[in-house]
Amino acid sequence: MLPLAVGMRVVLADHLDRSEDKLLLRGSAGRVHSWVWEENDLRPTCVYVKFDGATWQLDGAPEPGLYPVHPVRKVWKLDAKRKKPVLKIARTQLPLAPAYATTAHGSQGKTLPAALVDFNVDKRTDVTFGTVAASRVRSREDVLILRPFERWLYTRGAPEGPALLLKQLRGEEVDWEAFREAKAPSAACEKCKDVKTLDCFSDRQWERVRANRSAICLACGPSKGGQKTLKRKLPSGLTRLDCRGCKFRKLEDAFPRAQLQQDDSEAKRRCLKCLKKVGILECSVCESTKQISEFSSAMATMPWAAVCADCAADVRRQPKWGRAGWFTCRTCDLFFPGAGAADQRCLNCASRGSWAKGKSTCRKCGGAWSEPRGQGSDKRQRLCPKCRPKASRAKRS
Numbered sequence: 001m002l003p004l005a006v007g008m009r010v011v012l013a014d015h016l017d018r019s020e021d022k023l024l025l026r027g028s029a030g031r032v033h034s035w036v037w038e039e040n041d042l043r044p045t046c047v048y049v050k051f052d053g054a055t056w057q058l059d060g061a062p063e064p065g066l067y068p069v070h071p072v073r074k075v076w077k078l079d080a081k082r083k084k085p086v087l088k089i090a091r092t093q094l095p096l097a098p099a100y101a102t103t104a105h106g107s108q109g110k111t112l113p114a115a116l117v118d119f120n121v122d123k124r125t126d127v128t129f130g131t132v133a134a135s136r137v138r139s140r141e142d143v144l145i146l147r148p149f150e151r152w153l154y155t156r157g158a159p160e161g162p163a164l165l166l167k168q169l170r171g172e173e174v175d176w177e178a179f180r181e182a183k184a185p186s187a188a189c190e191k192c193k194d195v196k197t198l199d200c201f202s203d204r205q206w207e208r209v210r211a212n213r214s215a216i217c218l219a220c221g222p223s224k225g226g227q228k229t230l231k232r233k234l235p236s237g238l239t240r241l242d243c244r245g246c247k248f249r250k251l252e253d254a255f256p257r258a259q260l261q262q263d264d265s266e267a268k269r270r271c272l273k274c275l276k277k278v279g280i281l282e283c284s285v286c287e288s289t290k291q292i293s294e295f296s297s298a299m300a301t302m303p304w305a306a307v308c309a310d311c312a313a314d315v316r317r318q319p320k321w322g323r324a325g326w327f328t329c330r331t332c333d334l335f336f337p338g339a340g341a342a343d344q345r346c347l348n349c350a351s352r353g354s355w356a357k358g359k360s361t362c363r364k365c366g367g368a369w370s371e372p373r374g375q376g377s378d379k380r381q382r383l384c385p386k387c388r389p390k391a392s393r394a395k396r397s
C-alpha cells in the first residue's frame with residue numbers, strides 16, 4: 001500500500017485529464033499537496049496533486065497546477081480468456097504511483113534527471129530492455145548501475161519484429177509466410193482440410209505432422225466425454241532452432257524428429273516446410289533420383305536412407321526371412337534399410353522420448369515407470385502399474 005505524505009513525488013497511473021492545456025496523462029509527475037480524508041473512511045476521498053511546471057489554475061484552487069485525484073474503481077476478470085469468465089476482481093485505488101520507482105517498460109519514452117538501474121532480469125525479457133532502461137538519462141554521469149549484470153543482455157541482436165519491419169521498409173524481400181510459420185507451425189487437417197496451427201492438433205497427431213504424414217485436427221478428432229477441446233495449451237518455454245534451409249528460427253515442433261536426430265544436425269537440419277519444397281529425392285537402395293511423389297510421404301523427412309515406394313514394395317514382397325538388412329518401423333510401418341533402433345523404430349519414431357527408452361510418466365502419481373510394450377497393442381498405458389484400476393490390471397495378466 002502506498003503511504004501518503006505531503007510533498008511526496010508521485011506519477012499518474014492512468015490518464016486523468018486530456019484537455020490540451022493540462023494533458024494530465026499516465027506518467028505525469030507532481031507532488032502530493034494535501035488531501036480530504038473523512039473520519040473512519042478507508043481512504044481519502046480526494047488527493048490534491050501539484051503538477052510540475054503547470055501554468056493553468058482550476059477555478060477555486062489556491063495555486064496553479066493543483067488538481068484533485070479521486071479513487072477509481074476498476075473491475076477485471078482474472079480468467080478473461082475463458083469462454084465464461086467467472087473470476088471477477090474489483091479494486092478501488094488512487095491512480096497514483098510513487099515517482100521514483102518504475103519498470104523499464106513504464107519508463108519508455110521518458111527522460112529522467114538520473115536513474116538507478118537494475119539489469120538483473122530474466123532471459124525472457126524483451127531484447128530492448130537493456131537499451132530502454134539505460135538510455136533514460138542524458139549522460140552516463142546520470143546513471144548508476146545497481147549491481148553487476150550478464151553480458152547477454154546486450155548481445156541478443158535486434159528485436160525480431162522491428163528488424164523485419166526495417167527490412168521490409170528498405171524494400172528487401174521478407175518471407176512473411178515463413179515468419180508466421182516459425183512462430184506457430186501449421187499443417188492441413190486430413191479431414192476438414194483447414195490449415196491449422198500446432199495447438200489445434202493433439203500431441204500425437206502433431207507427431208504425425210512432423211513425420212510428414214496425414215493428421216486430424218482436434219476439432220475433427222473424437223470427443224472426450226461429450227466435450228471437445230479445439231486447442232491444446234502449449235507448454236511455455238518451447239525450444240527454438242535455426243533451420244539451415246530457410247534460415248528462420250523455428251519452434252522445435254516445426255522440424256521432423258529425424259532431422260534433429262541426424263549426425264551434425266546443428267549444421268544440417270531443415271524444417272518440414274523446407275523439406276516439403278524439395279521436388280526430388282534419391283532412393284538409398286536403387287540409387288536413382290525420383291520425384292518425391294514416388295516415395296511415401298514420411299521419406300521426405302529422412303536425412304538419409306530414404307527408400308522409394310518401388311523398392312519398399314520389393315522388400316515387402318519378400319518372405320520375412322528374406323528381409324535381412326531391413327526393418328519395419330513399429331510405429332509408422334515403413335521399411336528401412338539397416339537394423340533400426342533397439343526396438344525397431346525409424347529415425348522419426350525412435351526419438352519420441354517415452355518410446356525411445358520404453359519409459360512413461362504416470363498421469364496420476366507422476367512417477368516414471370518402464371515396461372516393454374506388448375506387440376500389436378497400440379494403446380498406450382497412461383498410468384503406472386500401481387495406479388491402474390484393478391480391472392485393466394487383471395486383463396493384462
Ligand SMILES: [Zn+2]
Pocket residue numbers: 189190191192193194216217218219220
Ligand atoms: Zn479438421
Ligand SMILES: [Zn+2]
Pocket residue numbers: 243244245246247248270271272273274
Ligand atoms: Zn526451413
Ligand SMILES: [Zn+2]
Pocket residue numbers: 283284285286287288307308309310311312
Ligand atoms: Zn528405390
Ligand SMILES: [Zn+2]
Pocket residue numbers: 329330331332333334345346347348349350
Ligand atoms: Zn517410424
Ligand SMILES: [Zn+2]
Pocket residue numbers: 362363364365366367383384385386387
Ligand atoms: Zn502412478
